[in-house]
Amino acid sequence: MKLIYTGKTKDVYALEDGNYLLRFKDDVTGENGVFDPGANTVGLTMEGAGKAGLRLTKYFFERLQEKDIPTHYVEANIEEATMTVKPASVFGKGLEVICRYRAVGSFLRRYGLYAEEGQPLDAFVEVTIKDDERQDPPISEDALDMLGILSTAEYKVLKELTRSIADVVKTELAAKGMELYDIKLEFGRIGQEGQIVLIDEISGGNMRAYKDGKYVEPLELTRLMLEG
Amino acid sequence: MKLIYTGKTKDVYALEDGNYLLRFKDDVTGENGVFDPGANTVGLTMEGAGKAGLRLTKYFFERLQEKDIPTHYVEANIEEATMTVKPASVFGKGLEVICRYRAVGSFLRRYGLYAEEGQPLDAFVEVTIKDDERQDPPISEDALDMLGILSTAEYKVLKELTRSIADVVKTELAAKGMELYDIKLEFGRIGQEGQIVLIDEISGGNMRAYKDGKYVEPLELTRLMLEG
Secondary structure (H helix, E strand, O other), X not given: OEEEEEOOOEEEEEOOOOOEEEEEOOEEEEEOOEEOOOOOOEEEEOOOHHHHHHHHHHHHHHHHHHOOXXXXXXXXXXXXXXXXXXXXXXXXXXXXXXXXXXXXXXXXXXXXXXXXXXXXXXXXXXXXXXXXXXXOOEEOHHHHHHOOOOOHHHHHHHHHHHHHHHHHHHHHHHHOOOEEEEEEEEEEEEOOOOEEEEEOOOOHHHEEEEEOOEEOOHHHHHHHHHOO | OEEEEEOOOEEEXXXXXXXEEEEEOOEEEEEOOEEOOXXXXXXXXXXXXXXXXXXXXXHHHHHHHHOOOOEOEXXXXXXXXXXXXXXXXXXXXXXXXXXXXXXXXXXXXXXXXXXXXXXXXXXXXXXXXXXXXXXXXXXXXXXXXXXXXXXHHHHHHHHHHHHHHHHHHHXXXXXXXXXXXXXXXXXXXXXXXXXXXXXXXXOHHHEEEEEOOEEOOHHHHHHXXXXX
16 A cells, blocks of 8 residues: 555555555644634544544445436445545546535635625535646636637536535435535546546535534534534 | 726726726836736836837737627727727726736636646636735636626637737737737626627737846837737
8 A cells, every 4th residue: 555645635546456545634724723614724623523524525425426426436444444445546736626505715705796705696606726836726617618728518527426425415414404605516527438526525624514503513513414 | 087996006097978088107017117917016117108008909800800809899099098998897906818829827826737838828828816915816717707796608709809909919919929918808798798808908018028038027018019
């Protein structure tokens, strides 16, 4: 087992059978010690964050599997904080796909002239480039196609998958009395045909969930979802 | 004749017949005394810039008229540095539509991870919000529709018009030995049916033109186009 990549919140190992192993770390993104799912820097380390993130990811990836929504998920080992996944190649150097139900975060920072904080949004999907140096700029369908990152046909699949996945998460959260404000997903291509599948994780680290008008921290989200 | 708006590069007056009069000023956008068509601040005053901008605008708007491309243009008075236009309402609080043939400026600042400086782009169209406070953020077709700024059907018209107009300008410049790198246009709705038309101006102040690999300043652009 060979370490091939050290990420902000995960390490990636190559397995002998061609699959990969993700090890979830206790580091979460944020700034100045405050958790922020939209941040590009590791802001703090929270004991148990890795396992909590993995538990929720396992839960959601298995729900998606039941609904035949394609993901890179193979299996998870909570004790080891590891998840086995199929090999996937990302689009370009990596994209983030955001689905928004409320105007908060970077959406509000960009479109505050037209949107009020917390205003409902109709499962609005947008794509940003993973590029820390340039603060993850948003990119349009046309630009993705022109720059050879994602074809127009793939964009349509990506958008539909994003909405389906976000809807599953939103519904699951609602059943526990929480509201999903937004969620950030990553996708990749797998297999010879380049099927588009969800990769990475689904946990408190990449969504904003609220309960009784109050933001739910990542560890608390896992607790409310799986032990509530 | 009543002054109703003082802009960065123009003043706007209401005429008795319902039309508007734009007075072109000698102020141009830029920063620290250096001209930049993408800037939000008036960077410098160049004697004759207003008339030069108007002369080129008149020239291009009349070429568009010949090609039945709709604009708000009625007539121009070069001596007075004024242009009479039909009343138009802008989309939301104003949008800028950019057509790009080369990767420079804000495109490169955003997508430098995937594009090299000066790389050819295939008449790439993007829309930004006029919002000085938020540095004119780019906005997608979906977001424009969702925020009630521009419908998806209108977006298609806007994109086609932008490409047609940019192509006219590019061809005219090429005939004078210049290359158009990018151009920034503004549109509005006129009449009961809300027909989408080009508004504002087409001059050196809202495009980047190059000759023999060297940037052509706005005043020089007018000279090369109309006196060359």
